[in-house]
Amino acid sequence: MSTVIGTTGLVKRYGRLRAVDGIDLDVRAGDVYGFLGANGSGKTTTVRMLLGLVLPTEGEVQLLGEPMPTRARRVLPRVGALIEGPAHYGHLSARANLSLLDAAGPGGSRRTRTARIDTVLEQVGLAGVGRRPVKDFSLGMRQRLGLGAALLRRPELLVLDEPTNGLDPQGIHEIRDLLLELNRAGTTVFLSSHLLAEVEQLCTRVGVLDRGRLVLQDQLATLTAPTGATVVETPDADRVRAALDGRVLRTSVGRAVVRGADPAEVNAALVAAGVPVTGLALERPTLEEVVLAAASTSADRVDAPGERSRR
Numbered sequence: 482m483s484t485v486i487g488t489t490g491l492v493k494r495y496g497r498l499r500a501v502d503g504i505d506l507d508v509r510a511g512d513v514y515g516f517l518g519a520n521g522s523g524k525t526t527t528v529r530m531l532l533g534l535v536l537p538t539e540g541e542v543q544l545l546g547e548p549m550p551t552r553a554r555r556v557l558p559r560v561g562a563l564i565e566g567p568a569h570y571g572h573l574s575a576r577a578n579l580s581l582l583d584a585a586g587p588g589g590s591r592r593t594r595t596a597r598i599d600t601v602l603e604q605v606g607l608a609g610v611g612r613r614p615v616k617d618f619s620l621g622m623r624q625r626l627g628l629g630a631a632l633l634r635r636p637e638l639l640v641l642d643e644p645t646n647g648l649d650p651q652g653i654h655e656i657r658d659l660l661l662e663l664n665r666a667g668t669t670v671f672l673s674s675h676l677l678a679e680v681e682q683l684c685t686r687v688g689v690l691d692r693g694r695l696v697l698q699d700q701l702a703t704l705t706a707p708t709g710a711t712v713v714e715t716p717d718a719d720r721v722r723a724a725l726d727g728r729v730l731r732t733s734v735g736r737a738v739v740r741g742a743d744p745a746e747v748n749a750a751l752v753a754a755g756v757p758v759t760g761l762a763l764e765r766p767t768l769e770e771v772v773l774a775a776a777s778t779s780a781d782r783v784d785a786p787g788e789r790s791r792r
């Protein structure tokens with residue numbers, strides 16, 4: 482599968498701080514790639530380097546097979562981007578803002594342009610806001626407008642920095658559906674997030690940034706593959722231990738984890754021993770467990786100045 486975003490040894494230094502510390506991103510065509518990291522781990526800086534908004538201190542960026550930022554003029558029209566705090570003209574409506582952006586690029590007759598903007602307003606759920614100036618928009622509405630701007634050119638690649646920032650649960654759900662729909666239609670999506678649940682529900686591939694370093698990068702399905710054990714739900718976990726002597730790895734209230742990846746066999750053994758079973762499933766690590774095992778920092782940890790440069 483072709484590489485859509487590739488970086489090699491990407492570094493961004495701010496003084497002594499290595500905000501991004503030698504990362505090799507590998508995002509392939511058709512991925513929904515979740516770029517996870519605690520606050521301050523370097524996500525936004527990376528996104529800015531991908532788009533040529535910040536120059537790397539070291540390393541290389543390839544976007545859609547072209548080197549960045551040297552080929553930015555050729556590549557960026559094929560990329561839709563939403564970065565932190567999208568800027569809009571506050572006194573203008575959503576439509577007027579999108580019209581201005583659309584007018585800056587190529588794109589046919591006035592009717593074609595109007596139809597394109599209608600489609601985008603519909604897609605991001607702003608079709609009904611009419612002439613309301615953007616300065617009266619909520620944070621979530623501004624975020625929707627930013628996403629609309631990213632979609633205007635029907636991009637092959639969407640690069641989104643915290644796309645659901647400021648949205649309520651319903652809004653998050655809508656944007657998730659929209660991104661999945663775009664992906665099904667062929668758009669590669671790269672999104673940064675500090676929300677594990679969001680990435681777990683949306684992404685096919687995951688990269689985890691920890692204090693500027695990419696500590697994990699793999700398919701979500703591989704990261705959360707079955708462990709080889711079976712989870713038994715039961716009102717009496719102690720009886721599972723008695724029935725399957727030596728195979729029980731751990732128990733908690735209402736739950737026992739048993740060695741062996743054949744739930745039917747485990748069930749048969751428990752039923753034969755008269756142990757009530759209310760549920761059976763293969764054990765899989767959650768993304769949260771995988772990330773916690775790989776990354777050292779908590780979401781709100783703040784290192785003393787110079788910590789990162791000393792490593």
Ligand SMILES: Nc1ncnc2c1ncn2[C@@H]1O[C@H](COP(=O)(O)OP(=O)(O)OP(=O)(O)O)[C@@H](O)[C@H]1O
Pocket residue numbers: 495498500518519520521522523524525526527675
């Ligand atoms: N222009 C800058 N000058 C100096 N330091 C910077 C600059 N931009 C970012 N940093 C520092 O680089 C580190 C990474 O910041 P970055 O914004 O990329 O992280 P992030 O993962 O996007 O965090 P958040 O989720 O909070 O936006 C932080 O310690 C930040 O303070």
